[in-house]
């Protein structure tokens with residue numbers, strides 16, 4: 001961006017809720033390939049049918065609001081937002097307008113080395129539309145209503161995001177939060193998490209906000225990033241040429257890497273918002289709020305803050321990506337491991353196993369207590385790092401294995417037991433060679449090689465000569 005302009009971004013994030021059923025109808029809200037399978041008369045908008053609100057969707061909305069520090073309105077209602085489109089048979093979308101469930105929240109993020117707080121204006125419930133299909137026939141378009149009426153949350157930020165990095169970090173944190181809390185699978189490829197980016201430039205941070213352009217339906221981090229980049233150049237060029245930026249809705253085309261105008265932006269009055277007469281006002285039971293509040297999890301960024309006191313930001317970011325992973329880490333340290341050691345094992349050997357399908361953080365082959373035991377064996381020098389990684393770890397993957405400490409004995413990699421074995425052998429060798437022992441003790445130190453050789457021969461391969469040397473010398477010097 002040319003110096004002198006401040007970038008201003010507000011995000012509207014659509015989150016597909018993980019409910020079994022649709023927002024106002026009882027058919028499945030799950031994905032199905034075959035078109036028009038999950039449709040009831042309510043979704044078809046037959047005359048006279050009445051919607052009924054899905055309680056689970058409401059629960060998830062409350063949960064998301066609480067997780068993002070929003071105030072939850074005990075009273076809210078639904079509205080009809082009117083527009084005509086073939087994939088919207090009712091002619092209106094049920095959404096919330098002036099009375100959303102959640103308001104005035106925020107998220108903390110670390111961006112470019114600095115913590116910042118980004119405000120959330122609102123989170124509301126709404127239903128998704130169906131899908132128009134244009135690529136199956138030269139003359140006709142088709143409509144698939146499987147997705148129509150599936151529950152969405154729309155999260156709207158204040159225009160307080162001032163860098164591409166912060167926009168990406170915000171979206172990433174929202175995705176982690178919905179996944180952690182079972183609000184949504186957050187799968188952007190499937191469109192279950194997608195965002196609109198409102199973008200404007202202004203001459204300085206003190207100037208009034210510039211005219212914004214809304215880029216619709218960005219369903220990957222890279223599209224979000226590229227859409228903002230091209231929009232910055234497009235708007236900068238207009239402003240530099242003294243031309244106005246038009247208030248409009250644009251689409252990002254990943255093939256050309258440009259944004260295209262879809263329509264000039266409707267004003268709210270164009271939608272003729274009306275209170276939905278078919279749904280009663282919503283009074284939230286206090287008990288639901290208390291239950292949801294009591295089950296909230298530590299936020300991913302709060303974990304990140306905690307972890308980065310000890311480990312690097314890159315390591316922490318990887319570890320917070322899934323709840324299962326960060327819980328595994330926390331449970332390992334709760335068993336006494338240091339954060340850095342646990343992180344090293346998780347990001348190194350265990351992640352490598354995960355990549356080849358031998359490890360699953362959701363269903364780990366062994367519990368955190370075993371990883372902690374393994375780490376302790378290494379740190380107390382009872383098992384070498386190499387043996388722990390190459391022999392103990394693979395053996396721990398077998399179902400029904402012994403606990404790590406015992407298993408390391410069974411595998412013969414326990415250095416303590418190895419030392420005991422060396423000791424046994426040297427004592428036997430000393431008994432068989434009393435003359436040599438005496439000569440050694442009288443000063444013929446070179447004889448140590450004789451004993452080490454005999455012990456090594458007895459023990460066979462796989463023992464560390466240095467270690468044998470140490471034990472042998474200790475035994476020879478010990479008082480008889």
Ligand code: ADP
Nearest residue numbers: 008009010011157158159198199200209210212
């Ligand atoms: P609409 O419903 O028409 O999309 P909203 O007022 O709800 O409008 O705002 C939508 C989003 O646009 C919000 O995320 C808000 O932060 C953002 N926004 C508002 N004004 C600007 C601006 N001048 N530049 C960038 N983003 C903006």
Ligand code: MG
Nearest residue numbers: 012196198214
């Ligand atoms: Mg909008």
